[in-house]
């Protein structure tokens with residue numbers, strides 16, 4: 237086996253430089269501390285230290301004062317080292333990184349790093365990139381933990397930079413973010429409306445209390461706030477979760493007392509459970525004569541939601557959204573649960589959140605409603621939102637009021653993004669505007685690349701799938717044949733294969749072999765190529781492979797039609 241000199245030095249608790257000297261004395265040539273030596277050599281070095289230790293005792297008594305001081309010094313150094321480990325728990329390092337950037341990242345002088353590198357046998361200047369192995373060794377030497385992340389990985393990851401843990405003393409209670417879920421027609425919209433009408437007016441009385449739909453609103457009860465996501469249903473909720481954004485703290489499950497648990501109720505339960513968030517059940521429509529709240533409770537137990545009055549811990553509130561019965565009780569329960577959850581955030585940090593709605597406004601440009609999860613968002617800051625970024629030009633709350641700051645659990649309309657982000661996109665304030673622009677550009681490039689890849693994959697086989705996914709409503713075909721007559725015959729028969737769901741377009745025909753131009757056209761217009769009694773030339777084949785264009789060659793018209801028909805059969809909407 238082999239061992240790295242650096243590691244051996246660690247093991248022996250010695251300076252690597254010392255080991256290099258010893259090896260030199262032994263006549264073993266090594267270039268740096270990162271070089272490896274054989275196990276035998278390592279044993280030899282270890283043996284030498286054993287002898288040394290025995291004599292060292294005498295030395296200590298000789299130079300007692302000096303050594304004692306040295307020991308003190310190293311102890312102090314170790315102490316500060318361990319302190320650093322705690323504070324800088326796994327510093328995230330984006331590679332490539334230069335010596336200078338690394339030094340800044342870990343709050344050290346660049347020359348200190350260069351000295352450390354020299355100890356490791358690496359000669360480097362400040363602008364030199366450090367490879368991953370060296371970074372690991374360096375971190376080890378400095379007693380810090382690092383997490384390496386390549387630029388590529390970072391662009392794909394949701395958050396740029398590390399997730400910073402907030403200090404306990406910076407944390408403050410924040411309002412819960414609540415999503416209303418349940419089966420269609422069970423009263424989700426009515427409930428959200430009645431809360432908005434009766435409870436938001438209080439909070440926004442100075443502003444006249446008229447709210448606008450921006451995707452979320454804050455209600456108030458007993459001076460405590462609750463943030464409601466204004467779009468009911470678990471679809472949006474799940475779509476956001478799929479993007480990695482856990483937005484909701486508490487789910488309100490609306491179940492109509494006259495209808496009981498229905499398929500979408502069950503789905504909502506599963507989604508809330510998957511997200512690991514508490515569920516409060518609003519048993520709605522209790523004003524109805526055929527309301528059976530107790531039956532609903534019975535049904536809930538079958539899904540593991542045992543009501544409190546049945547000895548379980550699921551809070552159920554009988555309400556009537558229509559008659560505004562028990563709405564305050566429901567809100568109080570939300571506050572109760574949120575207090576139990578101890579929801580906290582740090583208003584002092586740079587904001588992080590999620591886009592809950594976004595659109596292109598004719599006058600104002602891209603407008604995104606951002607729900608701030610942590611930190612405080614401020615006008616003038618640089619925001620990275622999914623594939624886009626921009627400087628926050630202005631912000632508006634749900635009353636349409638111009639605001640400068642938005643703290644945790646508040647939703648604000650943000651103006652100033654360069655493009656319209658997607659609902660569910662993670663949003664983050666970055667201090668470095670250039671970085672934000674860079675990441676957004678890289679993400680866009682990445683997306684385009686993927687789109688191109690998808691576009692190119694047109695073939696009769698997966699056309700069916702594409703149609704089903706609603707991506708393709710027409711089948712574009714290019715015909716190349718040996719004689720004009722065949723082209724006409726083929727074209728007429730192919731066009732006749734068109735159906736209500738899928739139109740067949742012959743976008744180009746020509747006499748002669750399939751060439752590169754045909755393939756490029758097919759690639760650009762999502763077409764397949766049919767060669768009748770002709771073949772593709774080598775260039776065409778090469779490009780077709782690269783662009784993944786489907787070229788089919790036939791000698792019998794009947795066979796060509798049959799193939800297309802098969803694909804078309806697959807294309808047919810199964811419902812019809």
Ligand code: GDP
Pocket residue numbers: 418419420421422423424425426427468520521522523524555556557558559
């Ligand atoms: P959603 O599909 O879950 O958003 O349900 P809606 O809020 O649109 O309500 C569906 C229907 O139920 C509407 O006609 C409402 O007026 C009615 N509704 C909602 N809540 C109540 C209620 O508490 N009592 C009664 N009687 N009807 C209600």
